[in-house]
Amino acid sequence: MGNLVEIRDLKVEATTDSGRRVEIINGVSFDIAEGEIVALIGESGSGKTTIALTLMGYARPGCRISGGSVSVAGKDMMTLSEKQRARVRGTEVTYVPQSAAAAFNPAATIMDQVIEVTRIHGLMAADEARSRAVDLFRALSLPEPETIGSRYPHQVSGGQLQRLSAAMALIGDPNLVIFDEPTTALDVTTQIEVLRAFKSVMKKGGIAGVYVSHDLAVVAQIADRIIVLKGGEVQEVGTTEEILSNAKHPYTRELLSAFEPKPREAADTAETAPAPLLKIENLVAGYGPSQTDGLPLVRAVEDVSLNVEKGRNLGIIGESGCGKSTLARAIAGILPAAVGKIVFDGRELGRSARERTRDQLREMQIVFQYADTALNPAKSVEDILARPLTFYHGMNAKARNARIDELLDMVRLPRNLRHRRPGELSGGQKQRVNFARALAADPKLILCDEITSALDTVVAAAVIELLKELQRELGLSYIFISHDLSVVEAICDEIVVMYGGKKVEDITRAKVKTPHHPYSKLLFSSVPKLDPTWLDGLEQDPELVRAYCRR
Amino acid sequence: MNNRVLSLVLSRLLIALITLVIVSFAVFFATTLLPGDTASILLGQAATPEAVEGLRKAMHLDEPAIFRFLRWIVGLMQGDLGTSYANEMPVADLIGGRFVNTLQLAGVTALFSVPIALTLGITSAMLRGSLYDRIVTVLTIGVISVPEFMIATSAVLIFAVYLKWLPALSFANEVTSLADLLRIYAMPVITLTFVISAQMIRMTRAAVIETLNTPYVEMALLKGASRPRMVFRHALPNALGPIVNAVALSLSYLLGGVIIVETIFNYPGIAKLMVDAVSTRDLPLIQSCAMIFCLGYLLLITTADIIAILSNPRLR
Numbered sequence: 001m002g003n004l005v006e007i008r009d010l011k012v013e014a015t016t017d018s019g020r021r022v023e024i025i026n027g028v029s030f031d032i033a034e035g036e037i038v039a040l041i042g043e044s045g046s047g048k049t050t051i052a053l054t055l056m057g058y059a060r061p062g063c064r065i066s067g068g069s070v071s072v073a074g075k076d077m078m079t080l081s082e083k084q085r086a087r088v089r090g091t092e093v094t095y096v097p098q099s100a101a102a103a104f105n106p107a108a109t110i111m112d113q114v115i116e117v118t119r120i121h122g123l124m125a126a127d128e129a130r131s132r133a134v135d136l137f138r139a140l141s142l143p144e145p146e147t148i149g150s151r152y153p154h155q156v157s158g159g160q161l162q163r164l165s166a167a168m169a170l171i172g173d174p175n176l177v178i179f180d181e182p183t184t185a186l187d188v189t190t191q192i193e194v195l196r197a198f199k200s201v202m203k204k205g206g207i208a209g210v211y212v213s214h215d216l217a218v219v220a221q222i223a224d225r226i227i228v229l230k231g232g233e234v235q236e237v238g239t240t241e242e243i244l245s246n247a248k249h250p251y252t253r254e255l256l257s258a259f260e261p262k263p264r265e266a267a268d269t270a271e272t273a274p275a276p277l278l279k280i281e282n283l284v285a286g287y288g289p290s291q292t293d294g295l296p297l298v299r300a301v302e303d304v305s306l307n308v309e310k311g312r313n314l315g316i317i318g319e320s321g322c323g324k325s326t327l328a329r330a331i332a333g334i335l336p337a338a339v340g341k342i343v344f345d346g347r348e349l350g351r352s353a354r355e356r357t358r359d360q361l362r363e364m365q366i367v368f369q370y371a372d373t374a375l376n377p378a379k380s381v382e383d384i385l386a387r388p389l390t391f392y393h394g395m396n397a398k399a400r401n402a403r404i405d406e407l408l409d410m411v412r413l414p415r416n417l418r419h420r421r422p423g424e425l426s427g428g429q430k431q432r433v434n435f436a437r438a439l440a441a442d443p444k445l446i447l448c449d450e451i452t453s454a455l456d457t458v459v460a461a462a463v464i465e466l467l468k469e470l471q472r473e474l475g476l477s478y479i480f481i482s483h484d485l486s487v488v489e490a491i492c493d494e495i496v497v498m499y500g501g502k503k504v505e506d507i508t509r510a511k512v513k514t515p516h517h518p519y520s521k522l523l524f525s526s527v528p529k530l531d532p533t534w535l536d537g538l539e540q541d542p543e544l545v546r547a548y549c550r551r
Numbered sequence: 552m553n554n555r556v557l558s559l560v561l562s563r564l565l566i567a568l569i570t571l572v573i574v575s576f577a578v579f580f581a582t583t584l585l586p587g588d589t590a591s592i593l594l595g596q597a598a599t600p601e602a603v604e605g606l607r608k609a610m611h612l613d614e615p616a617i618f619r620f621l622r623w624i625v626g627l628m629q630g631d632l633g634t635s636y637a638n639e640m641p642v643a644d645l646i647g648g649r650f651v652n653t654l655q656l657a658g659v660t661a662l663f664s665v666p667i668a669l670t671l672g673i674t675s676a677m678l679r680g681s682l683y684d685r686i687v688t689v690l691t692i693g694v695i696s697v698p699e700f701m702i703a704t705s706a707v708l709i710f711a712v713y714l715k716w717l718p719a720l721s722f723a724n725e726v727t728s729l730a731d732l733l734r735i736y737a738m739p740v741i742t743l744t745f746v747i748s749a750q751m752i753r754m755t756r757a758a759v760i761e762t763l764n765t766p767y768v769e770m771a772l773l774k775g776a777s778r779p780r781m782v783f784r785h786a787l788p789n790a791l792g793p794i795v796n797a798v799a800l801s802l803s804y805l806l807g808g809v810i811i812v813e814t815i816f817n818y819p820g821i822a823k824l825m826v827d828a829v830s831t832r833d834l835p836l837i838q839s840c841a842m843i844f845c846l847g848y849l850l851l852i853t854t855a856d857i858i859a860i861l862s863n864p865r866l867r
Contacts, residue, residue, distance in 0.1 A: 055775055090775035102766040107788040107864055116784075117774050152864040168774070 004073055004175060004208050005032035005055065011067035012050055012059060012232075025050055027068065032176070037202060037209040039223035039240075041216060041255070043456035044427070047232040048212045049098075052178045055210065056093050057085040064297030073175055090117040094169035098181040100161035104153035110164055113375035117172040128173065136167040139204075140197040159190035163197055172200060177202070179211045183218060185363030187319035187483060188526040189548065195221055195535060214456055216255055217528035220244060221535040225463045228252045240532050245301040258461035259486070259530055276343075277477050278290050278308040278331070278364075278445055283340030300326035302501040304340075305521060308445065313471070313478040317485060317523070323501040324481045325369075328447045331479070332366045345444065364393040365438035369450035371430035375422040381408075381433050382418040388440040410473075428459035432466070440468070447479045452487055464490050484526045497523065499548065519548050559860050565852045571845060575627070577619045578841040582834050592832055593636060612634075617836060623835075627842065633835035637828070642839045643687040650843065653820040656743070657805035659736050664744040665751070665798060672755025672794075677782050679760060688756075691749040703742045710738060744807060747801040754797030758790035765789075774785040792859035799855035807844035825831045 012025035025047045032038050040048040050063065054070050057077035070077045077085060089095075094117075097103035115129040123129070130149070137145035140163040153161060154300060162182055169177050179198070183191040199222050202209055213219050216433075219226060224245040228236040228251065236249040237288055247253050252270070283304045288297030300323040308314045316324045329335040333353030335437060342349045344364060350356050368374040374383055386406045389395045395403060408415050411432040424431055431451060438446050448467075452460035468474060468491060482488050488495055489509065497505045497520045505517040515521050522544050528534060557833040590606040591598060607613050611622065626633060632642035659843075694702075713720035717737050761766065763786050771785045810822040825840035860866050 053773075058773065060769075086775045086777065088775070089773050095770070095773040096768055097766060099766065103770040105767040105771075105785050105789065106861070108784070116771070120775050120777075120780065121750070155863050 002032040003374065004034050004036075005210075006071045006237065007031070007051075007054075007068070007069075009068040010054060010065070010187075012047070012054065012063055013066040017396040019464050023066070023232065024063070025054075028229075028234055029068075030227055030234065030237065032208050032210065032218075034175070034526055035206040035224050036210050036225065037211055039211040039213060039219040039226045039228055041213055041219055041226055042229035043214060044237075047227040048214075049180055050232075051213050051229070052180060052210050053095075055176065055178060056089050056095065058089075063086060068177070087121065090174075091121050091123070091172045092174055093176045093178065094174040096162075096165050096169045096170060096177060096179045096182045099185050100165040100182075101153070101158055101185070103165060104161060106153055108152075109149065110151055110153060110156070114149060114168045114171060115162065117168065121172065121337055123172060132496075133167060133171055136170055136201075137164070139522060140164075140167055141193065142167075157190075159186050159194055162186060162194050166198060166201070170205070170207075174207060176208045176210065178213055178296045179209060179213075181213050184215070185214070186507045188528070189319060189487075189545075191218070191520060191528070192526050192535070192538070192540075193545075198222065199535070215528070216244075216457075217261060217530050220532045221528060228255070230256060242534070244530055254458055256530070259299075260458045262547065273451060275310050276307050277310045277345060278306075279341075280306045280331065281341040281343070281344040283327070283330055283337050283342070285326055285335055285340075287335075290338065295498070299338075300501055301330060304498075304501075304503045306496055306503065306506075308477055308479060310444075310472070311475050311477060313480055313492040315488035315495040316481045316498060317483065317488050317495055317496035319483060319523070324498050325449055326501075327498070328366060328449050328479065328481055332364060332447055333361075334366070358392065362441045363444045364447070365441050365443040365445070366447040367435055367438045367451050368447065371421070371427070371434040372454075375430060375437075376433055377422050380419050380421055381425075384422075384433060385418075385440050386439055387464065388437060392441050403440070407440055409471060411436045426459075427455055428463065431455060431463055435463075435467075439474075441474070445477045445479065447481070449481045450483070453482065467491060485524060518544050522548055556860060556866060560857050561867060562858070563850040563853055563856050567849045568851060574845045575624060575842060576620070578845070579623060580616065582837050582841075583616055583619075585832060585834075586831075627839075632839040633823070635828075635833050635836050637831040637833040637836070642835050645836060646824065646843070649692065649819055649824045651823045652818065653806065653809070655803070656739055656809070656818065656820060660740050660743040660747070660805055661802055663740060664748045664801075667744065668748040668751035668798075668801075669794070671748075671761055672752045673782065673787070675752070676759035676763060677778060678755045679763075679769055687752065691752045694745050694749040695753075698744045699742060700811050701743050703738070703812055706738045706742055707815065710742060713750065739812050739818055742812050743805060745821055746812075747804055751797050751801050753848060755790075755794050758797075759786055762786040762790045790863040790864065795858045796852075797857040799851040803848040803851045806847040807840075 004361075006030050009025060010025055010028045013021050014024045015021055028047075028051055030038070032190045042048050048419060050059070054057065054065055054077065055072060057065075057070070057080060059065050065078060067080075075088065076086075077088070080088070098295075104110065105383035111130060111133060114133045117127065118124050118129040118132075119126070124132070133149060134145050137148060142148055142160055142163055148156065148160070148164070154219060156164070162185075166177075166182070182198070188501065202222075209222075211223050216226075223240050224240050225237070227234055228243070228249060230251050236243065236247065236252050238246075238513065243252060244256070247256055253501060283301060284295060284299060285301040286296035286299035294528050302400075303322075304327060306314065316327065316333050318324050326335060330337040330351075333349070333356060335349065340351075344350065344360065347360075349360055353361060382404055385407055386400050389400045389403055393399075404418060405415050408418060413429060413432050413436070417425070417429070422433065425433065431454075435446075435451070452463055455463060463485060467478065471478065478491065480488055480492055493509055495507045495509070496503055497507065497515070497517065505515060505520045507515055507520065515524055518541075522540060525538065525540060565585060575610075588605045590610065594602055594606060611619055623633065632646070634640070635642055635645055671687055671691075675684040678684050685849075707719050710717045717734055759782065761795065763782070768781050768785050771781045776784070807822055807825075809820060810819065810826055813820040813823040814826075821840060821843065825837060828836035
């Protein structure tokens with residue numbers, strides 16, 4: 001027995017809603033050596049989390065480990081009783097969840113939850129556990145390590161919670177830690193700090209790890225070896241360098257190429273005197289009751305001005321909470337701006353969507369981040385697309401029918417999908433339907449609010465390609481809101497960087513490599529690169545980090 | 552931090568107070584809408600119009616409704632519930648003993664039903680999908696569907712008529728020993744426990760299952776926690792809000808909704824008093840009973856609300 005983990009021919013079955021049994025993991029085998037960090041990478045539904053959880057002898061409700069063996073430190077998790085498995089969990093194998101915010105019990109203090117492992121397994125006295133936890137907080141560079149434990153989960157930030165969940169995983173002195181997409185929910189500037197903290201603690205303790213992620217660049221920073229998964233099967237295994245530089249499997253190459261989106265061919269209509277399509281002047285928007293000066297209590301967008309020219313795209317980038325979605329909602333009139341002018345196609349628009357004419361509404365469409373919540377689950381694709389056609393164009397059934405086929409063609413969806421409901425579509429297909437609904441109005445401008453963030457890298461790249469093609473064909477303009485610089489870079493001519501509700505910088509694409517504003521510099525340098533040495537070599541001005549990161 | 556809790560609690564109390572005022576308004580005007588003229592009913596068919604007119608004046612029935620309302624509410628605030636039309640006794644005296652009886656019955660029932668319901672609800676949530684869970688679910692749904700007069704009369708038939716173990720009627724005043732007490736309360740309490748537990752079991756089970764499905768409970772499992780620990784340390788504290796609300800709602804039924812049980816067992820409680828008052832058109836008594844029910848209901852719901860606020864660390 002040489003390796004810490006030996007998985008042989010693992011099979012996991014899931015029971016679908018209709019009661020059918022589906023094999024979601026078909027015979028996966030791999031090893032993990034002592035102190036080695038192995039990444040499981042693949043799109044959602046590829047079974048990476050399911051495999052990782054089997055290392056703890058656990059399958060989510062509805063799933064069942066149906067075959068093979070999973071041995072951790074010589075013990076086959078399959079043959080252990082539930083009691084024996086519980087003894088392994090938290091001590092030998094531990095878990096860092098995807099969303100720490102959801103994985104902390106809101107009704108108990110952080111310290112209680114961090115040292116709960118020692119209490120369950122009777123590892124050490126409570127006082128000793130507490131001082132150990134404080135040491136871990138310090139090692140994970142958390143602020144105020146002495147007192148942070150006495151807070152409740154809602155009182156600390158997302159990045160801090162993620163590191164606290166790592167402390168929770170490390171306190172039982174495990175041999176193996178499972179990281180389940182631990183940085184996916186974080187901003188890039190926060191992600192760096194969390195990754196660094198994980199890496200140094202793991203290296204120092206010589207702890208083996210399984211790092212589940214869909215982001216190759218993040219994985220490249222921390223993993224020794226990468227296992228590429230698709231459809232519950234191993235596609236390719238190799239050291240991080242091998243996979244990055246010399247990928248053999250087509251799927252791996254697809255993943256890699258999705259990482260370097262082709263920049264948009266410069267739509268250089270600059271000579272033809274660009275006419276502004278949308279002009280925003282000194283817009284202020286926010287939430288809460290309005291104060292005596294007519295401004296809302298909490299101002300999410302402060303004094304933002306911008307221009308979008310016909311046939312060109314504007315990207316708005318910034319971390320979560322910087323006001324970029326609020327800005328989109330104010331432009332669309334969903335959340336009426338408190339102050340400011342919105343001039344669209346030469347005419348000033350009402351601040352609230354109610355004050356706009358139907359034609360003005362038609363010409364500006366918004367596409368939301370989560371197609372799941374934006375599409376009515378009870379309606380078929382056909383009904384969803386027919387609604388704007390009737391509402392804006394008053395089409396009869398025959399014209400609608402033909403137009404729906406056209407729209408489905410435009411977003412590259414097979415026509416026979418029209419009878420399905422959103423629940424029967426994949427994530428990428430849903431987002432395409434969501435986009436087709438906006439196209440149905442024949443808009444001039446489409447506001448895209450993080451439309452690729454919920455999608456896998458490969459699928460997102462395909463959606464971006466689609467947007468570019470449609471722009472060429474239909475002469476649309478986009479306002480593209482995202483926290484992901486590479487996505488914005490791929491499609492936008494101009495980029496606006498937002499921070500704390502304000503616009504901090506206007507950048508044209510040519511100058512993307514050399515931003516001026518310190519926050520833009522920090523943000524741009526925080527985007528992980530497909531280079532295993534990037535994190536270690538990265539140097540950021542600590543002054544800047546302190547000023548702009550609410551870590 | 553504590554200021555926020557205080558203001559939340561105060562605002563709940565304020566809302567309760569406002570509700571009470573609105574209800575008193577509604578109660579008063581609804582009762583005055585009852586058909587028939589109180590004075591002529593009281594004096595009987597043989598009364599002369601002059602006598603009726605005189606009585607109307609004496610009872611202030613000739614004044615506009617709003618004045619009578621104000622007079623009534625001022626009286627209420629001073630603790631004067633008015634005088635019964637039917638037998639000239641102060642309403643407070645009429646209600647007093649009955650109210651204590653009702654509280655006794657409600658208290659004993661709560662003492663039995665709440666622990667039973669919570670235990671059944673929590674255990675069936677823990678063993679979700681098992682045979683035990685299914686049996687509990689089928690039984691609770693069965694009990695919900697059977698009307699309470701059916702349960703009560705069946706209980707009388709079985710325990711009093713055939714087995715002769717228990718007295719068919721409950722005379723709450725003849726308690727001399729603990730055995731007596733148990734015998735007298737047994738059947739009403741069993742019937743009421745059946746009626747109110749079902750709801751509590753269902754709500755508790757649903758609330759606990761919902762929290763058991765959260766990522767933090769899965770996290771506890773992956774920390775090696777045992778099943779009881781997952782439920783009692785992680786799921787239950789977060790399910791407390793919905794559970795206390797369900798309990799409060801069920802218990803509020805014990806104040807005013809027990810008329811059928813009181814009638815069948817001839818238990819001298821307040822609900823029966825109110826129904827008797829309606830048949831004699833005894834307005835002050837009806838109004839006072841309605842206000843007591845409303846007050847009890849508000850008290851329970853507000854308490855539940857405040858417990859839910861205090862159990863949530865985001866608000867604490």
